[in-house]
Amino acid sequence: MTIQELESRYIINTYNRQPEKNLCLVEGRGSLVKDETGREYLDFVGGLAVQVVGHCHPAVVEAIRDQAGRLMHVSNLYYSGPQAELARVLVENSFADRVFFANSGAEANEAAIKLARKWGGDRYKIITAERSFHGRTLATVAATGQIKYHRGFAPLPEGFAYAEFNNLQSFEKLVDSSTVAIMVEPVQGEGGVHVATKSFLRGLRELCDRRELLLIYDEVQCGMGRSGHLWAYEHYGASPDIMTAAKGLGGGLPIGVMMARERAAAAFKPGDHASTFGGNLVVCRAALAVLQILLEKGFLEQVREKSDLIFQGLQQLADRYPHLVKEVRGLGLMIALELKKPLAALAQAECQARGLLVNAIGDTILRLLPPLIVSKEEISRALNVVDEVLANLEQ
Ligand SMILES: Cc1ncc(COP(=O)(O)O)c(C=O)c1O
Structure with a gap:
C-alpha cells in the first residue's frame, strides 16, 4: 500500500x-x-x-542527538537541568518571572486559562477576540472566537466572551465583576494574519491595570522571533502578565510554554497543574539550541x-x-x-x-x-x- x-x-x-x-x-x-x-x-x-x-x-540536531544518548525523559517528580536552564533563558529574555512547560500551544493556553482562574478566585470570565485561534482542546476551542470551531462540541466550558479585535471599547464593554482576564494574539494567525495596533494593545494594558485583570498574550504563532523581535509584544510597549509560546520553540519537537509574572504565577501551588512530558529533556535541549540561534x-x-x-x-x-x-x-x-x-x-x-x-x-x-x-x-x-x-x- x-x-x-x-x-x-x-x-x-x-x-x-x-x-x-x-x-x-x-x-x-x-x-x-x-x-x-x-x-x-x-x-x-x-x-x-x-x-x-x-x-x-545542525545545532538543534546535535543537541537532540546528544541528549537522546544520555537520558530522554524523567518524571517531573525530579529536578531537570535542561528544563531549569531553558526556564532561565526564557525569563532572562522576556517580561516573565517564571514558566510552566507543556507540549503544545493548546496546552500552554490551557495552563494560562487555569492560572488566570486560580488567580482570580471567584472571577472566571476571559474576554478573547473575534477571529482568534487558541487551540483544539475544549477550553481553548471555547476561548477561540470563531464559531466554526465550536460547532458539534457543545457544551463547551463556560466563561468566555468575544470582543472585536483592535476595538478597545468592544473589550471594555464586556468587562464585568466576573471578568478575570483578557487574552489576545498580538498578531492573529489562523484568523488571517491580522496585526494588533499599538493603541489597542496599550489600551488593553491600561484597561487590565484599571480593572485588575490579567492580560494574556498568545504568542504561540507570532512569538519566537517571527515578528522580527523575539516576542511580538516588544513592538508595542505593552507587555502581558501571562504569555504562551510553542510552535517554533522546539525547533520541530513538540513544546509549549506558559510564561508569567510572579504575581500571577504564585497562584499555582504544587498539584494545581502538571504534564508528564512537559519540559522533556530532549525537547528542552532542542529549545535551548533554537534560542541560542535566535539570540545571536x-x-x-x-x-x-x-x-x-x-x-x-x-x-x-x-x-x-x-x-x-x-x-x-x-x-x-x-x-x-x-x-x-x-x-x-x-x-x-x-x-x-x-x-x-x-x-x-x-x-x-x-x-x-x-x-x-x-x-x-x-x-x-x-x-x-x-x-x-x-x-x-x-x-
Ligand atoms: C495563536 C495560536 N494559539 C494556539 C495554537 C494551538 O497550538 P497547537 O496546535 O500546538 O496546540 C495555534 C496553532 O495554530 C495558534 O496559532
Whole structure:
C-alpha cells in the first residue's frame, strides 16, 4: 500500500492533506524540503510556523542527538537541568518571572486559562477576540472566537466572551465583576494574519491595570522571533502578565510554554497543574539550541531586513495585479497576501506546482511563514513564483 492508501485506511479523517500530487515530505534542510520523488520545494509553510531556524538545523540536531544518548525523559517528580536552564533563558529574555512547560500551544493556553482562574478566585470570565485561534482542546476551542470551531462540541466550558479585535471599547464593554482576564494574539494567525495596533494593545494594558485583570498574550504563532523581535509584544510597549509560546520553540519537537509574572504565577501551588512530558529533556535541549540561534547578535535584525524585502516585493506585486490582490499585511515573517477573488486554494496549488509551499486560509488569503533563516536569494525565488502564479490567475 502507498502512504496515501495507508492513511486513508487507518488514520481518523481530521486533516485535509495537501491533495495536490498527494504531497508527502521526507527530507528537509534549511528552507528546503523534498518529497518522496526527490522533488525540492521552498518551504514557506514551515510546519505551520514551527521551523523558525529551518529544517534540521545542525545545532538543534546535535543537541537532540546528544541528549537522546544520555537520558530522554524523567518524571517531573525530579529536578531537570535542561528544563531549569531553558526556564532561565526564557525569563532572562522576556517580561516573565517564571514558566510552566507543556507540549503544545493548546496546552500552554490551557495552563494560562487555569492560572488566570486560580488567580482570580471567584472571577472566571476571559474576554478573547473575534477571529482568534487558541487551540483544539475544549477550553481553548471555547476561548477561540470563531464559531466554526465550536460547532458539534457543545457544551463547551463556560466563561468566555468575544470582543472585536483592535476595538478597545468592544473589550471594555464586556468587562464585568466576573471578568478575570483578557487574552489576545498580538498578531492573529489562523484568523488571517491580522496585526494588533499599538493603541489597542496599550489600551488593553491600561484597561487590565484599571480593572485588575490579567492580560494574556498568545504568542504561540507570532512569538519566537517571527515578528522580527523575539516576542511580538516588544513592538508595542505593552507587555502581558501571562504569555504562551510553542510552535517554533522546539525547533520541530513538540513544546509549549506558559510564561508569567510572579504575581500571577504564585497562584499555582504544587498539584494545581502538571504534564508528564512537559519540559522533556530532549525537547528542552532542542529549545535551548533554537534560542541560542535566535539570540545571536544581529540575527533578529536580519529577520527585520528580510521582512522589509519580502513586504516590498509583495507590495510591488499587489501594485502590478490590482484586480487580484486586495492587501499585503503582517509583521516580520508572518505575512498574508489577501486576494480579491476566492482563488487562494488554486494559488496555493499553483505555487506548489512551481516548487513553493504556501498556506491558504479560507477562500482568499495566502499565508507565508518562511523560516527566519531564509536567504535573500530564496525570498526573490519565492517572489518570482508568486509573480508567475498571479500572472496566470489574472488571465
Ligand atoms: C495563536 C495560536 N494559539 C494556539 C495554537 C494551538 O497550538 P497547537 O496546535 O500546538 O496546540 C495555534 C496553532 O495554530 C495558534 O496559532
